[in-house]
Amino acid sequence: MSEGADSRPVGARQARDLVRVAFGPAVVALVIIAAVTLLQLLIANSDMTGALGAIASIWLGVHQVPISIGGRELGVMPLLPVLLMIWATARSTARATSPYSSWLVVRWVVASALGGPLLIAAIALAVIHDASSVITELQTPSALRAFGSVLVVHAVGAAIGVGSRVGRRALAASSLPFWVGDALRAASAGVLALLGLSGLVTAASLVVHWATMQDLYGITESIFGQFSLTVLSMLYAPNVIVGTAAMAVGSSAHLGFATFSSFTVFGGDIPSLPILAAAPRPPLGPVWVALLIIGASSGVAVGQQCARRPLPPIPALAKLLVAAVAGALAMSLLAYGGSGRLGNFGDVGVDQGALLIGVFFWFSVVGGITVVMSGGVRARPRRPKPAPAAAQEPADFAGVFDEPMGGPDDELPTDDLDDDRLAGRDALLSDDDAPVGDDGVAPPPDEAEQTATDREPGE
Numbered sequence: 001m002s003e004g005a006d007s008r009p010v011g012a013r014q015a016r017d018l019v020r021v022a023f024g025p026a027v028v029a030l031v032i033i034a035a036v037t038l039l040q041l042l043i044a045n046s047d048m049t050g051a052l053g054a055i056a057s058i059w060l061g062v063h064q065v066p067i068s069i070g071g072r073e074l075g076v077m078p079l080l081p082v083l084l085m086i087w088a089t090a091r092s093t094a095r096a097t098s099p100y101s102s103w104l105v106v107r108w109v110v111a112s113a114l115g116g117p118l119l120i121a122a123i124a125l126a127v128i129h130d131a132s133s134v135i136t137e138l139q140t141p142s143a144l145r146a147f148g149s150v151l152v153v154h155a156v157g158a159a160i161g162v163g164s165r166v167g168r169r170a171l172a173a174s175s176l177p178f179w180v181g182d183a184l185r186a187a188s189a190g191v192l193a194l195l196g197l198s199g200l201v202t203a204a205s206l207v208v209h210w211a212t213m214q215d216l217y218g219i220t221e222s223i224f225g226q227f228s229l230t231v232l233s234m235l236y237a238p239n240v241i242v243g244t245a246a247m248a249v250g251s252s253a254h255l256g257f258a259t260f261s262s263f264t265v266f267g268g269d270i271p272s273l274p275i276l277a278a279a280p281r282p283p284l285g286p287v288w289v290a291l292l293i294i295g296a297s298s299g300v301a302v303g304q305q306c307a308r309r310p311l312p313p314i315p316a317l318a319k320l321l322v323a324a325v326a327g328a329l330a331m332s333l334l335a336y337g338g339s340g341r342l343g344n345f346g347d348v349g350v351d352q353g354a355l356l357i358g359v360f361f362w363f364s365v366v367g368g369i370t371v372v373m374s375g376g377v378r379a380r381p382r383r384p385k386p387a388p389a390a391a392q393e394p395a396d397f398a399g400v401f402d403e404p405m406g407g408p409d410d411e412l413p414t415d416d417l418d419d420d421r422l423a424g425r426d427a428l429l430s431d432d433d434a435p436v437g438d439d440g441v442a443p444p445p446d447e448a449e450q451t452a453t454d455r456e457p458g459e
Helices: 003-043 051-062 079-095 103-131 143-173 180-208 210-217 223-248 274-279 286-306 315-336 353-372 399-403 414-432
Strands: 065-067 073-074 252-255 260-262 347-350
Touching: 003 051, 003 079, 003 103, 051 065, 051 079, 051 103, 051 143, 065 414, 079 103, 079 143, 079 223, 103 143, 103 286, 143 180, 180 210, 180 223, 180 274, 180 286, 180 315, 180 353, 210 223, 210 274, 223 252, 223 260, 223 274, 223 315, 223 347, 223 353, 286 315, 286 353, 315 347, 315 353, 347 353
Parallel strands: none
Antiparallel strands: 065 073, 252 260, 252 347
16 A cells, blocks of 8 residues: 555544544533533423523533623532533543654644634624523623633643643653652642542531531422432532632632631521532531641642652752642632622632642641651762872882882983993093102192103203
């Protein structure tokens, strides 16, 4: 088979994957919303006028876009649908990406994951604007808020999906330290531990306040109404868990005038939603202070993950701080997504500043203690000092006692040495032949007897 025949199926497969990434999660959510909305209208024997506007509004509401009806704003959207949307986007992008995909393919996957939902968001805004002319109570949401929310939701999902495939390769190609991946995993472990333990506390509180939950179910007598309340409670369960987590780290959650924390509770009117039966009632018992154990336990989870690969003190501290900051930002983003205005009840949410400080405190302080106790800090290896140069030893130990030999410059030529020795011997011989005086001492050279050749003529 030729090379062109091989490339065509691959290109078609890549195009199909990109289309699935662009429209798969968004279209599936749109179909489910349409089915539920039409079923509700059929059960209520309502007119189908404005059904498309309701479907488009709910689809945007899944992306945390507030819905305004008759001047009343529903800004507190359930977190479960948006978490499912993030999971679906991450799954589709991960399936379309392999660990060996080129960066061009990765960019196309991310662009598809963002472009498709933005296109559907534009269509939904147009449908809502058209339906608002028929249903005057339906108001068109802000286009900036709609596009921004859709972009953030699918960007988070695409980052998680693509990062699970090529995250290590991208980190290796960048100039970031190698422990950044470990810090992000530690932050994920801490957030999951905090939310998981908060979920257990929420379930236990529902059991304790079982009578209150039954009273909230009593607002409707039909089975379908109770089923709807149950489904609505399941959709808002992550919101309540995030509020419990805020209380566990020392922050507070508020629902209108009602405020809840680990130290005090201020009562107020709350919606008749069964999941809200988990909220503590005043007076607050001392057992709720034990919620702070959840924050400490999540910090232990962060420290254990950071200690898996021991590092020197400075890099270990930097990794822990990055994990604490990432965990605090993730919890703040979740709390922001679960906050908003709820009609006449007022604003619903948590104290964002206290949540950031609380999560950072537990993750950094308790996590740091755990890192030290778990052996996650190792001493920096000392650089070996260069050994002094060893003195040159003689070939024979007996040569140590020999006189040092002169250098090449101190040695005289053999011929010159022989001439000097001969000159010295001749001088000695000449001294022996010299005449000796009476006292046996040779006369000085001036007084020596002149030879015949030295005498002047005429003597």
